[in-house]
Amino acid sequence: MPVKEFDIYIVLDTQDVTCVPDPMHRVILDYLSAGPASLTDMMNDLVIPQSTLSVQISRLVDMKLVRSETDPRDNRRKTISLASLHFAASLPPGPDLDGPPSVMIRRLVEAPGGCREYLLGSILEGLQSVRFDVSPWMRRIGYQAGTIMAERMGSMNGEEGLEFLKGYFLRNGLGNMNVETHLPLTVSVRETREIPGFTGRQKAAFCGGMISAVMNSCLDRRCRPVSCIVSEAGDAILTFECGPGDEEGSADAKYGA
Missing domain, CATH: 1.10.10.10 (Winged helix-like DNA-binding domain superfamily/Winged helix DNA-binding domain)
Structure with missing residues (x-):
């Protein structure tokens, strides 16, 4: 049980x-x-x-x-x-991210020192060790984690945000991230090491949510994943749809190009 x-x-x-x-x-x-x-x-x-x-x-x-x-x-x-x-949180199971899981994510991100870099491992190891099914809400939990991280990052353009994510993904075992195209935004995440009990599709969903949140903050407009292809090896290709550019400049300018 x-x-x-x-x-x-x-x-x-x-x-x-x-x-x-x-x-x-x-x-x-x-x-x-x-x-x-x-x-x-x-x-x-x-x-x-x-x-x-x-x-x-x-x-x-x-x-x-x-x-x-x-x-x-x-x-x-x-x-x-x-x-x-x-102390991170008390967590009863349930997919409601407005409840205790949300509190846990924020407390983990705001943990002292290097603990901030253990966000993904903290969530997965803690939840899966008690057989909590993370599958239904991986993209949402990634989006929320990315939103909190974007608040900490401060002002960045799209290119800086993507560079930040590359380093974060690599440090936390999410994979080696590369930007394939800017319009539409297409990102590849290559498997670097397996996280026990965490499937390639779950990892891709988490990454997609996090990228969306950080890009929403950096570009100041809507950015959401529209397709995700995951190979048997766990590599993922994610494509994002970003809303129309604002009056300040083109999409290329927003990306720092």
């Missing part, structure tokens, strides 16, 4: 993404968010038997979500504390 609800954390020291579906683990992490505590305090406050609590703490230590350290004032006592974590 798929897990009905789970939390997603990013471990800042390693930038690993960890999905936490176990209800007891979530209770313990929530308790420790208020500060370090002794095993005895946790046992009394949470009303969990010591043997059970010790096992769960040990598992959370193995997951690098909490730390267990000897109390310097008393070698017989252990102090339990959270590791350096970034």
Whole structure:
């Protein structure tokens, strides 16, 4: 049975993404968010038997979500504390991007430091580890991720936006992106490495959504994917339809040509 609800954390020291579906683990992490505590305090406050609590703490230590350290004032006592974590979101399953998935995407993009570059892996590893079907909303989730990224990028023309996407795709295992033609905008995304459980068509849908969002921002007009061809090797050819140019100049000028 798929897990009905789970939390997603990013471990800042390693930038690993960890999905936490176990209800007891979530209770313990929530308790420790208020500060370090002794095993005895946790046992009394949470009303969990010591043997059970010790096992769960040990598992959370193995997951690098909490730390267990000897109390310097008393070698017989252990102090339990959270590791350096970034809470991404609690996520019940469902395709509604106006709900918790939307919150998760924004929090992942706004995560401290290099965690921003783990957007795709964070979404996929977290969702698919609990058998969440991402297929119905990959283009929408890509579009939303691209919209948030465009907000962070600031003012760019189309050429700069495409160069930014090339680097982002390569860093995150989405593929080697090249612009084949500008009018119509045709982009190839060549497979560079396989993301487990993520099909070529799902990846192409995500890429198409992200490219649309960034181009909408850079060109200040509508840009949407109209065709997608995916090979057996996972390579994709995406063609986009962009709305008519505005009064400021031609489409070539908008692309920085």
